Amino acid sequence: MKIIVLLLALLANLAFAEDIKTVRPEEVGLSSPRLENIGNMMQTDIDQKKMAGAVVLVARHGKIAYFETFGQADVGKPMQKDTMFRICSMTKPVVTVAILQLYEEGKLLLSDPVAKYIPEFARPKVLEMLPEGSSPAFRLVPAKRDITIKDLLTHTAGMPYSFASEWYPKDRLLGQMHALYEEAGISSGMYETEGTIGDMVKRLARLPLASQPGEAFIYGMAADVQGYLVEVVSGMKLDDYITAHVFKPLKMNDSYFFVPEGKQDRLSAVWKSDWHGKLEKVLPGPHQEGDYKYSPTFQTQGPKTFLSGGVGMVTTPYDYFRFAQMLLNKGELDGVRVVSRKTVELMTTNQIGKLYETTLHDEGWKFGLGLGIQADREHNVDAGDVGTFEWAGLYSTRFSVDPKEEKITIFLSQTHPFNYHFDLWDKLLVMSSSSVAD
Amino acid sequence: MKNYHSFACSAWGGMTRLVAIVLLVFSSSAYATAPRITAQLFGEERKTDIVAYQSAPSEAAAKSDSALTVEIVTAAFKAAGKAPTVDVLPSKQLATYALFNNEAVALMGSPQDLAEKDKNQYRVVTFYLRADEPVELIFSNARGKELHKAFVDGLQKILKNGKYLEILEKYHVKVPADYVGRLKRQNPGWK
Numbered sequence: 001m002k003i004i005v006l007l008l009a010l011l012a013n014l015a016f017a018e019d020i021k022t023v024r025p026e027e028v029g030l031s032s033p034r035l036e037n038i039g040n041m042m043q044t045d046i047d048q049k050k051m052a053g054a055v056v057l058v059a060r061h062g063k064i065a066y067f068e069t070f071g072q073a074d075v076g077k078p079m080q081k082d083t084m085f086r087i088c089s090m091t092k093p094v095v096t097v098a099i100l101q102l103y104e105e106g107k108l109l110l111s112d113p114v115a116k117y118i119p120e121f122a123r124p125k126v127l128e129m130l131p132e133g134s135s136p137a138f139r140l141v142p143a144k145r146d147i148t149i150k151d152l153l154t155h156t157a158g159m160p161y162s163f164a165s166e167w168y169p170k171d172r173l174l175g176q177m178h179a180l181y182e183e184a185g186i187s188s189g190m191y192e193t194e195g196t197i198g199d200m201v202k203r204l205a206r207l208p209l210a211s212q213p214g215e216a217f218i219y220g221m222a223a224d225v226q227g228y229l230v231e232v233v234s235g236m237k238l239d240d241y242i243t244a245h246v247f248k249p250l251k252m253n254d255s256y257f258f259v260p261e262g263k264q265d266r267l268s269a270v271w272k273s274d275w276h277g278k279l280e281k282v283l284p285g286p287h288q289e290g291d292y293k294y295s296p297t298f299q300t301q302g303p304k305t306f307l308s309g310g311v312g313m314v315t316t317p318y319d320y321f322r323f324a325q326m327l328l329n330k331g332e333l334d335g336v337r338v339v340s341r342k343t344v345e346l347m348t349t350n351q352i353g354k355l356y357e358t359t360l361h362d363e364g365w366k367f368g369l370g371l372g373i374q375a376d377r378e379h380n381v382d383a384g385d386v387g388t389f390e391w392a393g394l395y396s397t398r399f400s401v402d403p404k405e406e407k408i409t410i411f412l413s414q415t416h417p418f419n420y421h422f423d424l425w426d427k428l429l430v431m432s433s434s435s436v437a438d
Numbered sequence: 439m440k441n442y443h444s445f446a447c448s449a450w451g452g453m454t455r456l457v458a459i460v461l462l463v464f465s466s467s468a469y470a471t472a473p474r475i476t477a478q479l480f481g482e483e484r485k486t487d488i489v490a491y492q493s494a495p496s497e498a499a500a501k502s503d504s505a506l507t508v509e510i511v512t513a514a515f516k517a518a519g520k521a522p523t524v525d526v527l528p529s530k531q532l533a534t535y536a537l538f539n540n541e542a543v544a545l546m547g548s549p550q551d552l553a554e555k556d557k558n559q560y561r562v563v564t565f566y567l568r569a570d571e572p573v574e575l576i577f578s579n580a581r582g583k584e585l586h587k588a589f590v591d592g593l594q595k596i597l598k599n600g601k602y603l604e605i606l607e608k609y610h611v612k613v614p615a616d617y618v619g620r621l622k623r624q625n626p627g628w629k
Contacts, residue, residue, distance in 0.1 A: 123483060136535055183493045184528035203528040 020081070020318055022067055028060035029438030035066045037431045045424060046071040049279035051396065052271040053079035054413035055317045058432050061406050062325060066435075067317070073268040073414075075281060084254060084267045084314050085412040086299060088190070088393030091313040092223040093347075094246055094323060095238070096153055096370025098230045100343045101245055103149075107233050110153065110369075113146035114225065117232045120205035121147060121225075126158065127180075127208035129172045138176055140208050147213045149229065152222040153369040154351045155359075158209030161188050161220040166291040177210050178291050189224060189308025190394065191286040191295035197238065197307050201228040217352055217367060219359040220310075227309015238307040249336045250326055252319035257312045258304045267314065268414045270296035270395055275420050282416060294394070294416065311394065317410050320399060324408045327389070328401050347371055348389045348403070360392050383429035396421040400429055405436055487522035487585065488575070490546035491533035506609040507546060507566055507573050511589070513601050514565065518592030522585060543582040544575050544589075552576060561586045564624035565593055567617075572624055594628065597621070 025032045038056055045051050053071025057064060069079040102108050108117065115122040124143040130136070151157035165171065165178035184203045187193040193200070201224060210218055227238045234241045239257040247255045259267055270282040284297040298306075299314050306312075326333040327348070330341040350366035350373055357367040364379030365372050374381060374388040383400075384390075390400035396415040401408050409432040411425060488511065492504040508524055515522055525542070527533045530551070537545040545551060549572060552560060559579050563586070566573040577586040596602040597618050606613050614620065622628050 136531075136538065138535075139539075140532075140535065180529050180531060183530060185493070206528050207532070 020064065020067070022064045025058075025065040025435065026437075028063050028065050030058065030060055030065050030435045031437035034431070034435040034437065037435075038066070038428060039068060039070070041424070041427060041431070042068075042070040049277050050273050050275055050420065050424075051413045051415040052269070052279060052281075054411060055079060055081065055083065055085075056428065057317045057321055057408070057410040058435070059321060059325065059408045060436075062329070064321065075269070079268070080266070081318065082254065082266060082316050083412075084259065084263065084316055085397060085414055086267075086270070086296075086311075086393070086395050087313050087315050087320065087397050087412070088311040088395055089223075090315075090320065090391055090393045090397055090399060091309065091311055092226075093327075093370040093391055094242060094313060095223055095226050095230065095309040096347065097246055097339055098234075098238075098242055099149065099153065099226050100339050100347065100369065102230065102233050104340060104343060108149060108229070110148065110150040112149050114149060114152065114157075114229070115146055117229055118201065118205060118225070120202045124205075124213070125208045126212055127173065127176060127210060129176060132172070137172070143209060144212050145214070147209070149226075150351065150369075151213050152226050152229070154367050155217055155219045155222050156211075156214045156352060156355070157222045157225070158211040158213060158216065158218055159204070159221040159225070160210050160218045162186055163188060163292040164218075164220065166289075173210055177207075180207050186221065187306065187308075188221075188293070189306060189311045190298065191293050192298045192302030193306035193308075194303050196305055197224060197228045197309065198231065200306070201225050217355045217358055223310035223370075224308055227307060227312075230309070231307075238309060238312075246323070246338060247319075249338055250319075250322045250333055252315065252322055255313060255315040255319045256299070257307050257314070258299050259314050264300050267300065270414045270416055272416045273420075296414075317412050320410055320412075321408060324399055324401050324410065328403060328406060328408060348373060348387070350375060360390070382426050383433040392418075392425065394418055396424075398425045398428075400432070402433070405433075407432065407436070484523050486525040486536065486542045488524045488544045488546060489533040489536045489542040490524060490526045491530040492526050492528060493530050502609055503568065506605065506611065509605050509608075510565055510593075510596075510602065511546060511575060513596050513605060514589055514592035515585075516592065517595040517599075517601070518588035520585065520588045520592070537576065537578065540578065540581065543585055544577045546573070546575055548572065548574060563590060563593065564621060565589075567620060567624070590625075590628070 025035055035058065042054055042056065046053065053073055055069050058066035067081060069081055071079055073079045073083045103110060124147060125140040126143050127138050128141055129138050147157040160174055160177050162178050162181035165174040168174050184207055186204050187200055204221060230241050231238050271279055272282050273279045282296045286293055286295040322333060326338055327344055330344045331337055331339040347369040348371060349368055351369055352367045356363050357365040357372045360372050362380060364376050364381045366375040367373060368389060371389040371391055374384050374386055376386060384402050385404040387404055388400060388402045392398040396413045396418040399410045409429060411428055415421060490508060504526060508526065511524060533545055534551055536542040561577045561579060563575045564572040565575055575589060603613065
């Protein structure tokens, strides 16, 4: 019986592989030997138990030239090209496209105050820390202006993630925000969460902001507010809207918020590495590590009512390639237009003025709408070209689109914690860039 | 004469328009453009009289308990002819901040919400016992005198006229036989 199941799985994978057309790298100006560097690096990391497995896809001029799997997806299950991944924050650019579709239809303006649609956001206050030892530890001051939809799309609305205090333990402001978020039951969406995104966003709206609107790049909960905004403005649940307006038009047939039972066996496990040779599968259910809470099962078990616009999606490398190719094509794929050229241009140009995108990158990187944008080559920027846009996810996933070279690079693994993968990601992007051979 | 008047008016009007245009063109004021966001968009801001908190996220029991206590408070004030605004915040820290910083005159909370040293600055009324744990309305001494008196009067009225019991029954609370006596023991000043 087991043999039959394995054969069926193999056949299904072969059928899937036949559906996806790939070309020799040289046909699109890439070098096969140079791309092989990627495989060597991936295998070294797997051998050193820095991750269990990964998929890497490199495409140029709209054609997939490199699509390789490495290691295992789950115990006893090799990684497959159609393995499904929790893409966490790579959800954000998709939800941004949804907001921009509504913007194109005249249903909202980027300059609109969020409170126009979610009244709980009216008259926000900003939290300012008082000198250490003060009681209370903070004061609240009125925001200089309302937060706008553009502030959400650029992470300048002053809404950090609760777990940012884990990343920056000496930052008293983030510590205080964490305490308030905990009290109010604000979920990052990275674990099984009761209730709906609307319930949570309305509570979030009653909490103070961590900065004056528009004055700081603070990565976090704004994308969840975007997700609820899609629901309010469209009158549809977030997953229904995204399925109808993004997944279906782009034929992203393996992309979901909650994975259907029939496809759950294709979902990779999440793996925890100590980066020193110890790698183990993360057990189902929520795990708390300091201020950070995460779970490998929030998309498959639990209430499955919380549609996180920030981290909720599951997809495959090929599906996300189709999304990225649509952006590279300035809004259309296979003759289907999802957003206009002008809107993609808006998404992929600097929208944060003199601020820097300091979450995935640092100086030299700006933020468009839902995407980090490479602005110059003068700082610590290793790969790509000015105009490259990209984003990443907490379980170590990353995508990068280089419009100048018409090149897409996608890396998907499921590794916790992700921090040490900055090095891997950056080297991968260097290898992808240096494989250009024309 | 009529023509002259008309000419004068028109000349004066033209001059006024010219001055307005010049002022607008050369204005460096931040308010030269009409505001896109006005108070009317969100409704006028209402000052909060009473703050409460419901920290626990969305548990049905906690929500119901919070709704019950807000309803008792609202009914008591209504019986005394008052309708203060009650704002339920998702954080105890923010609710106590609002009381201590005089943004609200009263806080719906528990005895632990006040530090011992601060207790003389507030008047406290226990209006409900949640499994023997007092739920209190804590009034600022300085600004809450009038609302405090109204609440005490109104609470005693709804205890007498059966409205208090009606609310408890609405929320399916198991009502102890001596619930009025127990509340009186928590509020020694009551007649």
